[in-house]
Amino acid sequence: MARAKAEKPYHHGELREALVAAGRKLLEEKGLRGFTLRECARRAQVSHAAPAHHFASIDDLLAEIATRGYHDLTAAMTAEARRSGGDAAARLVGQGVGYMAFAAANPVLFQLMFSREANHFETPALAAAAKSAYHLHREAVEAVIPQASGDVKERMVDFAWAAVHGFITLVLEGQLGERDSPRALKARGLAALSAMVEAVVRAGGGGR
Amino acid sequence: MARAKAEKPYHHGELREALVAAGRKLLEEKGLRGFTLRECARRAQVSHAAPAHHFASIDDLLAEIATRGYHDLTAAMTAEARRSGGDAAARLVGQGVGYMAFAAANPVLFQLMFSREANHFETPALAAAAKSAYHLHREAVEAVIPQASGDVKERMVDFAWAAVHGFITLVLEGQLGERDSPRALKARGLAALSAMVEAVVRAGGGGR
């Protein structure tokens, strides 16, 4: 009850956060093409020009939203990996599950994060957040094949990420499993994940 | 010299085609967010309202462009598969190469085709073109593992597509191999492809 919404606050006080929150919701509701600064301002109860004092342009707001998305993504991956116990392969699967779960819960944001446009408004914070998620994945893959050569490791990092990312991307776009139940879809995702891990293990010298 | 551009043609004659061509170029130049109907009209040398007689809305034009993209994609996949000889596994790799080559040559269009927005302006022609590309892929995968069960086949179709699509998607967004030479990048793509095919063969019972 400290500085909440009494009637109509003088200066709002937390516009930046409000804009990010409203923007994130708007993004999921209307898609990237339906996303407008003015609607964000409207939802935050401020005038159309107020956001300019916190974000230089609409791309700046999108960059901030994408950056937070990466933070949430790494959090989801970490949490799900931890739940999956100590085995390296199981943790890799768990991280993949976390990755897919985040994407499924935030489809438009996920598409924004990995869109070509996102590369255009590249802020340092966005690049750092993306790199952080990448390293998380890289380490999980390398832990599965610790004895493999650096080259094989690199290729398996590529391959594992591609399989996970490709699967959930195709699902989100409606190309894969459009008429499956959520349950069946999750099974398909897990099948893709385990096929991926098997391939990694095998390529890393752990096969037979 | 039949109905080309003499001075300023009466009715243009081929506006629809001109708009699609201009739009496709504009899309690659400016990205989806920089794509405007009026700029397409400008490049086709017509007034801002002329496109309305050929496309009901901007989404209609984008849908048409995406549809042609799918046609070109299937053509690229077919051509590259044919070049790769008669072995089913080699042809699957070839199709993947064609897939990636198309995406690399038309990055923004590719992103549009597989974007969430594309699902929104879903025309019958677009859906048919997309389904056609899907079936091409499905058959190529199934040809590699003809003796596998239907369930395994389905999962390997998922998996193979996910690996190819995921890899090229990550490359296009700059997440993978951003500072590799085109040559090195192609090698990474081929490595991902062969890891995928190996996994498919093994899962399909052709292993050992």
Added chain:
DNA sequence: TATTTTATCTTGTCAACGACAAGATTGGAG
């Protein structure tokens, strides 16, 4: 405490956009 500074938010404006309406031009059907 009183005054000044500064961040924040407002209203007002601009060019560009997508969409629509109404009128002009032209190729082809009768």
Added chain:
DNA sequence: CTCCAATCTTGTCGTTGACAAGATAAAATA
């Protein structure tokens, strides 16, 4: 030759992102 229908034009509307200039209130200073 006449009329029709498709095609293209000009004109307009509401909305958008960005900018400018002024108002408000919090914070810094004296």
